[in-house]
Amino acid sequence: PNNLSQVKESLDWAFELDEPSVIIARWPCALKKFSKQDIEEFNNPFTSKCSVNTDKCIGCKLCMKIGCPAISFKSEEKMVSIDSNKCVGCEVCSQVCPKDAISKERN
Incomplete structure (x- = not known):
């Protein structure tokens, strides 16, 4: 969700569909305290x-x-x-x- 060009690309894709769609962002919120798992999974973001x-x-x-x-x-x-x-x-x-x-x- 922090890469704005990827977000735009995903939204454009979803809006072009003729059916309901869901976009799930895997990246943790920038404002939350990262857990040990977040740090390991996302390479110390x-x-x-x-x-x-x-x-x-x-x-x-x-x-x-x-x-x-x-x-x-x-x-x-x-x-x-x-x-x-x-x-x-x-x-x-x-x-x-x-x-x-x-x-x-x-x-």
């Missing part, structure tokens, strides 16, 4: 955080529309920021940014 490149951010607020609690808009700078204490590293925000201003922080 979300281990790095995302950050905003302030030179690239144009303040369009598209990333705000995903509803992530880690993203906020700074009116005075007219750009977004990501609170690394709240970011789980799902990278959905980076997929919607039209200027590639959001990326994983380097470890």
